[in-house]
Amino acid sequence: MFTILNNMIPIFATLLNVCVLITINFPPPDFKITREGDKQLIFDRYRKKYIVLTPEEWVRQNFLNYLVHTLSYPQALIGVEKEIYLGEMKKRFDIIIYNRNMQPWMLVECKEMKVPLTEATMQQVIRYNMVIPATYLVITNGIHTFCGNYEAREKQWRFLEELPPYNI
Secondary structure (H helix, E strand, O other), X not given: OHHHHHHHHHHHHHHOOOOXXXXXXXXXXXXXXXXXXXXXXXXXXXXXXXXXOXXXXXXXXXXXXXHHHOOOOOHHHEEEEEEEEEOOEEEEXXXXXXXXXXXXXXXXXXXXXXXXXXXXXXXHHHHHHXXXXXXXXXXXXXXXXXXXXXXXXXXXXXXXXXXXXXXX
């Protein structure tokens, strides 16, 4: 599977130029934000602790809020900032959504708003998908969002016009 997905990285990245941009209308934020010294902290409901509020964390928390409050994804089936190994390298992916059988269903890679979504971003989420095979791959910077899945029978990527409903 590694070889197959590895060969698809350039294909997926090329398609980034033609894939469909998904419009996200974020719900009003209802976050608990506090200050500790010179740092702002935001309470992460999934990790159940305060996290330093970086620009990427702001995107991650808003995207999670959208998934749960707008699309009704089950909060109990969402994981945030989990460690994985890519060979010898330890990495963290941003968001994973499991299906009801606790199988990976969607991987989400978040970037801060001023970071463009590029081929490197696509390669990153595809590498994570080699370790944690999920049906859908999403990249977002809070302004731009793309979602795709690989159709094995057709041997091609399919890009969605909206995030899939959670009805599995």
